Amino acid sequence: MDWNTLADKALGGEVLSDEECLGVLRAPDEALPDLLEATSRVREHHCGRRVRMKVLINAKSGLCPEDCGYCSQSAVSRAPIARYPLLSGQRLLDAARQAHAARAHTFCIVDSGRKPTDREVDQLAEAARAIKAEVPIRLCFSVGLLTEATARRLRDGGFDRGNHNLNTSERFYDRICSTHTYQDRVATVRAITAAGLSPCCGVIAGMGEEDQDLIDVARALRELHVDSIPVNFLHPIPGTPLGSRPRLTPERCLKILCLFRLLNPSRHIRPAGGREVNLGALQPLALYAASSLFVGGYLTTPGQPPAEAVRMIEEMGFEVDEGNGREP
Template identity: 50%
Template sequence: MTALDTPTAPPTAANRWQALAEQSLRNEPLSQAQAMEVLACPDDELLLLLDAAYRVRREHFGRRVQLYFLMNAKSGLCPEDCGYCSQSKISDAEIPKYNLLNKEKLLDGARLAAEREASTYCIVISARGPSEREVRAVEEIVPEIKRRHGLKVCACLGLLSDAQAERLKAAGVDRVNHNLNTSESHYEKICTTHTYKDRVDTLRSVRTAGMEVCSGGIIGMGERPEDVADMAIELRGLEAESIPVNFLNPIDGTPLEGAAASGGEDLNPRKCLKVLAMFRLVCPRSEIRIAGGREIHLRSLQAMGLYAANSLFVGDYLTTEGQPAESDYQMLEDLGFEVVISEAQA
């Protein structure tokens, strides 16, 4: 046998994941098949996959971590029927229900966000879309938040019209969160009172108004791997600057109470890490945030998620508690990562 006849050795696992990292670093889109390959990574190769994901994360974000603080500015009372949500009209979950918080409480939340070294303050209301009163309240409070604390502001107000998006931009809102939540093909299984297209249209209004797009999803709602891959690819196409990746917290009283994870009872820490690595490789330049459910599903492996992701919520979520902020700070210190703070906090 001559040298030309010598068979080529199959690529090693490390070479396979590093090849995807190189493709991502060249900003060449991954295909659905490649994204699903990442989700199907054997457990024995998980560290090799995370090494590839971290290579991409390090190129674009170094060792930096963005912290977000979330304020549930209006709780419950929502007319939508999203099956995962404790605030929907079909939920029997025992949660606080109140209309929009007053200015003093919203400013107090911003103060707490700054104290916790968050660079972005997220104002969230439960609604199909904001009322005129709610839009005016946001217009009034955002300049004051920026003046006092120098925080970026992300507003999550439901479906928006072009005109509403333009008003938020004029008021100083930096970005708008409106999650796709899942793929287009799976969407009608989790919500019927609005469509996937309604959500995409809102994100396009946000972009047209000149604000940044924050949009992600929830893993573990009975979707297929194809749905997770399709959602990531859609978010890349939308050029979302920030992508929160939630892992379903099956809240008592919601239709998804006690729901099994996607594909069965396997929403374990290893699967969550593969999801985060897939989002990083598909969306290399986006901020990937480990969001709701991380304490429940990543558990002792939360720190490893930050080798793919580069952002966290610090504090509680909408109607569920997060881990103590001190635990997050210790985790980041142990990793040797640095918290990004605003110029006003420096």
């Protein structure tokens, strides 16, 4: 396969065919340098050499009635994690200050559960107001299923972006969760967009899906016009239903990132949970496809410290895009 032809198509606004997408996912490992080089043309055209860092806080942990098979916070998980209700506004403000000091572009407040209560929405909106009054950082939430009216209340508090992941294809969705549907998730992404927020929506690779599922969900994200795409690589957590799945190879992760860039050329592609354990020493190469990184850890698992991420970004010849609260 000619990777530069695929990159030219992506730059020209064409959607790659199934055959071309499968060619990317099934590329021989020896072809990876050329695939990354071609993909990096698309990345640089749309995102330059900039990398946005995003910091997460697990603002409410565990206590979730849903049964997502990958998640340590679900009702069916036996993983030994911390469980606590929504953190105070002061704790969230302190964490936002630390994220800004670490050069993060975006601070994301994550709240476990099927959907937030009315009281939690008020608390989150109040916390957002306090953060925006003091810290020049973009604010994102990830709080479960939402209506447009609830998303508007969060936007009015000061949030810029809302996250809700599709996680996998519609076909595969009921293999990873039985308590809500793929369509519930699509409706939440649409509600976030309709409320005037920037939509962030991503996936988890490595849950036993087929190549076609990754292609289908990458195309679904294109059709939903999401701005930002976290690409998680399953970090199998003992005590969860998917806890014994094998890890992905670093090469497989890089090919998946290339696929998401080629199908969503102008979006922020972000290697997310499982980056460190699945990509290992090849993490720096992800920057040829990706324009954003989570730093400092995920919800219940640790991640690369921000200072190390900054060093990696700069040693690879990229630059940290702090944004200072300006861009969406």
